Amino acid sequence: MIRKICVFLAMAAMVSVGMFFAQGALAADSIVIGVPTSTGFLEGKEALKAVNLAVEEINAKGGVNVGGTKRKFTVESIDIRDAAPGVPVPEALLGLEKIILEEKPAALVVGPFRSEALLAGMDIIAKYKVPLLGTLAMSPASEAKVKKDPEKYKYIFRTCLNAKYLVKYLAGTMSFINKQYGFNKVYIMNQDVAWARKTAEIITKVYFDKAGWEVVGHEAFPTGTSDFSSALMKVRAKKGQVILPIFDMPQSGTLVKQWNAMKVPALMAGFISPLAGPGAWKTFDHKIAGAINCNFEMGSAISSDKMPKSKVFIEAYEKRWGVPIEAGHAISPSYESVYLLAEAIERAGSVDADAIVAELKKTDRVGVMGRIKFDEGHQVIYDMDPAEAAVAAVIQWNDDGSRTIVFPPAIAEGKIKLPAGLKAAK
């Protein structure tokens, strides 16, 4: 009997403590920024840290000037777990709704991890009319939705790279490789999720088919795949010279390991999330020299001497959190999004959603990623010159564990080098 009472008491305690946390009292006059994302995943975790960093910087200067009064930002985050396989989208959407309804945020930043969740969540965001500055999900399908019904979906913005722009950088890198070394046989491997599939599809259509490349193989791997031996054997058998990987799951590091272990004579050039940050050198036992990786935005785990703001950001982040950025995606856009939001609120002089959206559209700011402007699909424009648009950075790992930016040319620090054991085709 006593045991049963204990069980009930424990239950009651758990519920009431949970309620207490859920209610979370807030300072009345602060502006709430909601961060609904997969905080258990590297990109989500570091993006949240970047948001906090930006908010602390803004608050240290007194806050945001809203029509004459200075108001501070507060950050409320919620783990919507959408990056984890097997989590139903409604569960993620419920998290999204919870933060909108309970915290009453003036705007959301970062947003869902998976494009699938973002696409489904757009209707909810449109329903509650809260601006979202997305920095993780990458499928261009969301811009198409914005363009199709601009009045309904006008609240959705994206500050990170999308799949279309990623293709630009990858194609640029590929044409560099082709010009320098004459390689023209590529094997494409992508994760089977919306953004990666789209990237592979577009790059095949707009670049490889036109530039005279031969796609010797193209394979999509379900999220969670951890054995790539068959595909790598095929690369060898079909004499592929370049492997183009497009992955954002942690298991994709296995591909690099197997590529090493099986000594596949092909250049690895694309995006593999564990390859982006400075920690990769140690993680992969110093065996990634020559691998080329596209860090999606300048400032996400990479900085350039030619763009001072990116250096400042990387240093500020490391100083605040004690560890360097490891994710090659979403970190600098998350940081910038807070500033974009602050500027839009100051210009609008209110925290009304429609006023913020109207001002966000007019954004023109030089930030960590370069010059930030939105197009009519509410996507930040990415291009090759940081003075004109935001930029990504394609890096190559050197033999000594340092990274060199090799593309785009405006910020390149060096040329693409072939790793030991690979011969140029011309």
Added chain:
Amino acid sequence: MKKRKERIDRGIKVRSSDIFALLSWREMLYLATPRILPVIVCLSLPLLLDPYWQKVLLSVAVVALLAISWDILAQTGMVSLGQALFFGVGAYCSGVMNHYWGLSPVLTIPIASLLGGLICTLMLLPVLRLRGIYFSMVTLIIPLILVRIVEATKIFGGTEGLSGMTPLPSKWFELYLIMAVLLVVLFGFRRMLDSDYGLVLKGINDNDRSVINAGINIYWFKAQSLFFAGAIGAFCGAFMTHVYMFVGMPVFALDYSILPIAAAVVGGPGTLAGATFGAFILVPMSEALRGFGGLRIVLYGVFLVVFIVALPEGIFHYIQRKYHQFERWVEVDK
């Protein structure tokens, strides 16, 4: 001096179990309260809660319905580990009808419920002969396969799913629709299980061979029970598709299989009401624990274990016993 606990029916229970119940308001109240209380709670909750908790109420009701559907199967001797199958099939049925043919939710939800129930029954028909854990494993595997097939063949939107479904007219419509269905299903199937027909179903669970001996075709009855359970599950899927305006691979997620079982276990299996009760405890608790972030699922797991070990009969049976009986310590006879 050894003592044991004795349980005796309360006087009021004995009195109210025959015709005299009609002569006293207390007895009438004693009989009516357990039946009227859930109706009042279900109909008034939507009015009392704030918008977010109204959303939670929707998932409470859905989990409750799935748990009832699990319980119906379990009472027919089929322990399912894959309610997600029913949920997912229903969701895709209504999603496809709405997305490709543009049918309105008023049509898609009822059609998807029946069609989903039928498809699930046909799918499981070949394994109807399996018993116990073997049947359970089949139900666990099928949703996993369907997810992979959708992913590999890219049908119905592949990994992206179909979005932009027609929403239901208003949130009050959503809330009262699911509440009404929950009450109808709960009371309707409770009544069914108490009837002669239900007796056959329960008989299959207790001893299927003696039911066969009585000259009853148990496969036919099992198939019918599957259809009921499937249709309830499919309704949940179809309903959620229109609430979230989205259908995709995650509708086959493990959550939809585990949560209903957990609800039935916590509430107490075998009565349908227990399963509903369990959902009304578990889901809000899991929501309240969201404040802990990822830790909430840890607590959820611990809670499940504690319950299985400390109160295996479930809360509902415990309350039911307290309502009908009192306990006292008596000396053990030599």
Added chain:
Amino acid sequence: MLVGTTLYALINTAILALMAIGFNLTFGISGVANFAYGAFYVFAAYGIWGMLNLLHIPYLLAVLIAVLANVLMGALIYRFVLLRVRGQALSEVIATFGIGLAILELFSYFGWVGFEYTLPVFMDRSFIIAGTYVDFQRLAILVFSTVLISGLWWFTHHTSIGLAFRGIAQDERTALTFGIDSDWIATLSVSFGAGVAALAALFIIPLGSIAPGEGYDVLIKALAVCIIGGLGSTGGVIAASFIVGFAERFTDTYIGSHWTMIVSLAAILLVLTIKPSGLFGKQKELEERI
């Protein structure tokens, strides 16, 4: 290509057998379907990782501690949780699944996800075998799997505890009359299963990285192999590992990586429908179907 695929299929077989043998051991002896098995695997992996990278304990000592910790945890879980629900299959499943959920989600709460969470390989070399590069780690798995399975066979046939294991598995009541304490043996079976999970993690994790999701994956694979082979049969585990291992790699090479999972799941479905006790399981017709 064909030779290479066969070689990797063989390695895949060894990996699957290594993953499944611990689960199978526990089930075969005590009839407990340990759904926390995947969590044990991940727990050991994180344990070793933490000892190596945070506490800087020597490798062998860290491994020893991790295996013992797993064994101890298995015993504790049996004593305090499983003992109370013994014999109720569904309760056992839910209880162990709850434990597994708690452990795995605790790790993802810590945010220990990423590719830096991995264990060192034994030797960093690759060999050419039949024209295909294979790394030392995979060869080590191949050898260790064989050694472990034959070791377990020897253990259950030639030691007194092993014989007691088989006694309980064959007929619990008769075994009781011979003075075999069935609770003690069942405790051991869960601990042994957990210990084997730790060893499996030690060998397999260096190929990839540690992630909480890995726990669910290992559990599903172990279940698949055990169901196809016949729950509780060691011969079945070997045969089923071969079937699934070869089917996976060959579909991956010749059909597409999407179908690997479908093929193994479909195999389970087929086996369950036709012969529920698995290829090598003891057929108990009336308990399986009616």
